[in-house]
Amino acid sequence: MDISTQTTDAPPPTPEPDVARLKSNSRGATRPGDRIFLGLSRGSGILLLVVMAAIAVFLTYRASLAISKDHGNFLTTFEWNTNLTPPSFGIAVLAFGTIVSSIIAMALAVPVAVAIALFLTHYAPRKLSGPIAYVIDLLAAVPSIVYGLWGALILVPHMQGLYGWLNDYLGWTGIFSWDGGAPRAMLTVGILLAIMILPIITNVSREVFRQVPRMHEEAALALGATRWEVVRMAVLPFGRSGVISASMLGLGRALGETMAVATVLSPSYDIQASLLDPGGGTFAQNIASKFGEATEQGRDALIASGLVLFVITLLVNGAARAIIARRKEYSGANA
Amino acid sequence: MSTAAVTDKRPSTLRAASLPKWSPWAIAGGSIVLAIAIGLAGGLTKVQWGLIAAVLFILGTYGIAARVEGRRQAKDRVATSLVWVAFLIAVVPLVSLVWVTISRGVKVLNLYFLTHSMGVVADSEPGGGIYHAIIGSLEQVGLATLIGAPIGVMTAIYLVEYGRGRLASAVTFFVDVMTGIPSIVAGLFILSLMLIFKMQPFGFAGSLALAILMMPVVVRSTEEMLKLVPNELREASLALGVPKWRTILKVVLPTSIGGITTGIMLAIARIAGETAPVLLLVFGNPFINNNPFEGAQASLPLYIYQQYSQSAGANAAYDRAWAASLTLIAFVMILNLVARGIARWKAPKTGR
Numbered sequence: 001m002d003i004s005t006q007t008t009d010a011p012p013p014t015p016e017p018d019v020a021r022l023k024s025n026s027r028g029a030t031r032p033g034d035r036i037f038l039g040l041s042r043g044s045g046i047l048l049l050v051v052m053a054a055i056a057v058f059l060t061y062r063a064s065l066a067i068s069k070d071h072g073n074f075l076t077t078f079e080w081n082t083n084l085t086p087p088s089f090g091i092a093v094l095a096f097g098t099i100v101s102s103i104i105a106m107a108l109a110v111p112v113a114v115a116i117a118l119f120l121t122h123y124a125p126r127k128l129s130g131p132i133a134y135v136i137d138l139l140a141a142v143p144s145i146v147y148g149l150w151g152a153l154i155l156v157p158h159m160q161g162l163y164g165w166l167n168d169y170l171g172w173t174g175i176f177s178w179d180g181g182a183p184r185a186m187l188t189v190g191i192l193l194a195i196m197i198l199p200i201i202t203n204v205s206r207e208v209f210r211q212v213p214r215m216h217e218e219a220a221l222a223l224g225a226t227r228w229e230v231v232r233m234a235v236l237p238f239g240r241s242g243v244i245s246a247s248m249l250g251l252g253r254a255l256g257e258t259m260a261v262a263t264v265l266s267p268s269y270d271i272q273a274s275l276l277d278p279g280g281g282t283f284a285q286n287i288a289s290k291f292g293e294a295t296e297q298g299r300d301a302l303i304a305s306g307l308v309l310f311v312i313t314l315l316v317n318g319a320a321r322a323i324i325a326r327r328k329e330y331s332g333a334n335a
Numbered sequence: 336m337s338t339a340a341v342t343d344k345r346p347s348t349l350r351a352a353s354l355p356k357w358s359p360w361a362i363a364g365g366s367i368v369l370a371i372a373i374g375l376a377g378g379l380t381k382v383q384w385g386l387i388a389a390v391l392f393i394l395g396t397y398g399i400a401a402r403v404e405g406r407r408q409a410k411d412r413v414a415t416s417l418v419w420v421a422f423l424i425a426v427v428p429l430v431s432l433v434w435v436t437i438s439r440g441v442k443v444l445n446l447y448f449l450t451h452s453m454g455v456v457a458d459s460e461p462g463g464g465i466y467h468a469i470i471g472s473l474e475q476v477g478l479a480t481l482i483g484a485p486i487g488v489m490t491a492i493y494l495v496e497y498g499r500g501r502l503a504s505a506v507t508f509f510v511d512v513m514t515g516i517p518s519i520v521a522g523l524f525i526l527s528l529m530l531i532f533k534m535q536p537f538g539f540a541g542s543l544a545l546a547i548l549m550m551p552v553v554v555r556s557t558e559e560m561l562k563l564v565p566n567e568l569r570e571a572s573l574a575l576g577v578p579k580w581r582t583i584l585k586v587v588l589p590t591s592i593g594g595i596t597t598g599i600m601l602a603i604a605r606i607a608g609e610t611a612p613v614l615l616l617v618f619g620n621p622f623i624n625n626n627p628f629e630g631a632q633a634s635l636p637l638y639i640y641q642q643y644s645q646s647a648g649a650n651a652a653y654d655r656a657w658a659a660s661l662t663l664i665a666f667v668m669i670l671n672l673v674a675r676g677i678a679r680w681k682a683p684k685t686g687r
Contacts, residue, residue, distance in 0.1 A: 031578050031580075033578055033580045033581065034578050034579050034580045036580070037580035037583070037584075038497055038580075040489055041489045041492045041493035041496070042497065042502070044486045044487075044489035044490040044493060045489075045490045045494065045498070045502065045506040046502070046506075047490075048486070048490055048506060048509060048510060048513070048550060048551075048554070049506060049509055051513075051547060051550075052513060054524070055520070055521070055524045055547075058527040058528060058531075059520075059523060059527060061527070062530060111421070113425075115417065115418045115421030115422065116418075116421060116422050116425055118418055119418045119419065119421070119422045123415060123419070124422075137671075138668060138671055141601075141604050141605065141608075141667050141671050142432070142664060143608020143609070143610070143636055143663055143664070143667060144608065144609075144610065145636040145639050145640055145660075145663075146432070146436060146639070146660045146663065146664060147432065148640070148643075149639060149643055149656055149657070149660055150431070150435060152643065153435075153643075154431065154432075154435055155428070158382070161383070195425075195428045195429070195432075198425055198429075226408060226411035227411055227414075228411040228413075228414035229407070229411070231414065252515040252517075253515075255517070256516075256517020256518070256520070257517075258518065258610070258611040259610040259611060259636070259640060262640075262644075263640070263643055263644065284517060284519045284611065287519055287523070288519065288611060291614065291615055296530060299530060300530070302523070303523050303526065306520050306523040307523075309519070309520060310520045313516065313517055313520070314512060314515075316515070317511070317512055317514070317515030320515075321508070321511045
């Protein structure tokens, strides 16, 4: 509903000059108070746009300083030696690690989150689903550094068993071979990210599933469908685009997650086929862990990698918003 | 349990054979016993027992239901069990997170911990506290709120009350995009400014980055709240000849103030836990620094990270990190609960 149009329209739209004057009056551009207020509020909106533009401009400027000095190839070099003269650094490993950890996180989190959303809307006893949804809302607010601390001190020791098991039975694939080092590799990061983005994806998917027209479900039930058939034929098709955009929002969060990855991952500047051996880092983790030792030149290089992350998250979020915009009824932005 | 609610109501003559209501529990019990037996025989860990039990439960459900009720019912039961299993699997880490934070956090959390800094305490030694971090967090988050909240609310007012045309849709789009900016990128933006102006880390720089992260969240929530204000109220006020800006200030905002406050508090809860920008811009400081405009400061999330990463595995530092986590979570949760309380208490009455 567009309130502003209704507010400003004078009631009977007759083409008399008087009404036209009234209209322009209520638009609020004539009185000084109105002008100031409109200016202030429009100014804040413009300020937001300026900030966005400034982020892009300043990051690009500092990044260009760094890249022009880069002795290696910014896209393909497998090292991050920014304090040398000349510096040599590249984002290949970071891009690899960011994408791999996010893929693991999405592969684990999306099915579970969709299942939990279905659980809350269609399976759980009424009395349970309210409090559980509330608790999941609260869990979305747990700071990422706490997830990081928990991941590093609790999750990592518990991963030992899983790593050994995967190595024993699936080690021959190459993806799950393990050299016996501390389980601080991509798989652990992926699992931790999955746990972190679970509440967000669940919340948005739940909102979508809740809006499935009751009639669709009842029609399916009346035709003798089982509950699973109702979910498959009425709920999931209706919620598909919502689930996709929820996943994209989660993906955006996973791509940009810094502290949880920085505490859990032991980074290395080469690419491993195995998810269990230390290989790769992520953009955000690299910035956090390399920042302390970076000179000004090193900071510019980190800004350059941050710019790449910025562009990637812009694309992912833009895609999510575009999907949401096609179905205006539910806005994932409330999550 | 699952299909029973639907099928039970039908007359029995039309009804195919169905499993009794207690069958899922029986299958669950059977598979748990079997999994423990296998686990004891094979010397497996608890996690592995749990996984074996889950697999056995799903296979058992499918087998038995397919035999008695037919394949469609069996699939339905498997889907139900999968949904339950997914829920239980997800609950485990989340419960563990909360439990560990509380049980480890209370070890050193006391009045001494809250009122002392790390000034003369080495990271590997016991003692010390988070007073400096609390001061830093409160000042940085407070300043960020002073900047972010008014701009956010004014932008939302512009979008709802005035916004039409290209500027408004551009603002809406970029607010959406801004919600997704990783916190570290906001930090890098301010960092690039600091590099240009040759500045050293200080608290207010962190506030600026936090304000950038806060604004879009405030805009979205305030927008939703303003849209809930009934149009009749605005029209009544305008009809009495009240200027539009006074209508907004005296009618629209008071009506929606509860929801707006909630949105701002949730945004504060979100930025209070941000570590990355603070790490880049405020740098951390074991001493008490009350001035956010000069010199490095600490903050709670940053304190947790540094206690973890700079202590080389000393237990005393880990204890402090957990205690600080508990303090931070408590702060965030209290903000959340109060915010939701306000939302419920002051919810705008839309219907009649």
